[in-house]
Amino acid sequence: MGLERVEGVVIRTRDLGEADRIVSLYTRERGKVRAVARGARRPRNRFASLAQVPIHGRFGVFQGKGLGTLSQGELITSFKTIRTDLVRTAYALLLAELYDHMMEEGEPAPELFRLLLSTLHVIDGSKHADLTKLFMAFELKFLLLMGYGLELDRCVKCGNEDGLIKWISSKQGGLICEECLPGSIGAVEAAPGTIQVMRRLLRSDYRLVAALHVSDSDCRIIKDVLRDSLEAQLSSPLKSLDFLESMISGEASKNNAGRSADGDHPGSNR
Numbered sequence: 286m287g288l289e290r291v292e293g294v295v296i297r298t299r300d301l302g303e304a305d306r307i308v309s310l311y312t313r314e315r316g317k318v319r320a321v322a323r324g325a326r327r328p329r330n331r332f333a334s335l336a337q338v339p340i341h342g343r344f345g346v347f348q349g350k351g352l353g354t355l356s357q358g359e360l361i362t363s364f365k366t367i368r369t370d371l372v373r374t375a376y377a378l379l380l381a382e383l384y385d386h387m388m389e390e391g392e393p394a395p396e397l398f399r400l401l402l403s404t405l406h407v408i409d410g411s412k413h414a415d416l417t418k419l420f421m422a423f424e425l426k427f428l429l430l431m432g433y434g435l436e437l438d439r440c441v442k443c444g445n446e447d448g449l450i451k452w453i454s455s456k457q458g459g460l461i462c463e464e465c466l467p468g469s470i471g472a473v474e475a476a477p478g479t480i481q482v483m484r485r486l487l488r489s490d491y492r493l494v495a496a497l498h499v500s501d502s503d504c505r506i507i508k509d510v511l512r513d514s515l516e517a518q519l520s521s522p523l524k525s526l527d528f529l530e531s532m533i534s535g536e537a538s539k540n541n542a543g544r545s546a547d548g549d550h551p552g553s554n555r
């Protein structure tokens with residue numbers, strides 16, 4: 286099959302043998318691709334700095350029998366802020382894990398690739414205070430592109446378009462009107478204003494989302510609905526979620542000190 290050049294983001298790494306690393310890339314051209322980076326755990330190896338989540342680069346993958354081998358690598362973006370800030374690291378790891386879990390190998394989806402890249406840039410360059418709502422916007426857009434989008438304009442059961450619908454169910458896939466509520470599973474109450482915020486998060490680009498006001502109570506409701514919707518599509522729980530939650534609660538308790546978390550990137554080798 287020979288050498289194939291791809292542009293991709295490292296979404297997972299796993300140690301192999303003494304010094305190698307298996308790298309999962311999400312690529313523009315081929316969707317998810319896995320390849321062995323020979324010697325990547327040796328400090329002076331040419332892949333050492335590239336075979337890490339969430340490096341964006343150009344790669345040459347030599348496809349033989351079985352797993353491919355990385356033969357070239359050239360850095361495009363290192364996402365330095367993400368890699369030196371634990372809260373941002375936690376968001377990026379969750380993002381990478383979602384792509385690793387939900388994407389199939391060799392199925393390209395250019396829009397999902399663009400969403401991955403733009404979300405990494407947003408995590409890298411936004412204020413900590415804006416990351417919760419930006420990540421909720423990501424989750425809404427991601428679900429839609431994956432074909433699991435929540436219906437936010439009408440009742441999923443009867444099509445009722447009443448603007449005052451105030452129930453939403455991740456299990457049923459969107460809004461539930463008052464009449465369809467009996468017999469609906471997992472519906473939670475959300476004010477019409479909360480549902481309006483969800484529509485804005487879904488349909489606005491990240492710059493507009495950053496400027497959007499989302500109250501704490503809206504945040505809690507929307508976050509729960511989105512986590513349930515994502516988890517319904519996964520075969521196993523997300524490992525990065527606990528890490529993210531502990532980083533966010535650590536951040537909240539540290540806010541009085543007025544200093545954000547700083548530290549090394551802990552989670553690229555899993």
Ligand SMILES: [Zn+2]
Nearest residue numbers: 440443462465
């Ligand atoms: Zn209905």
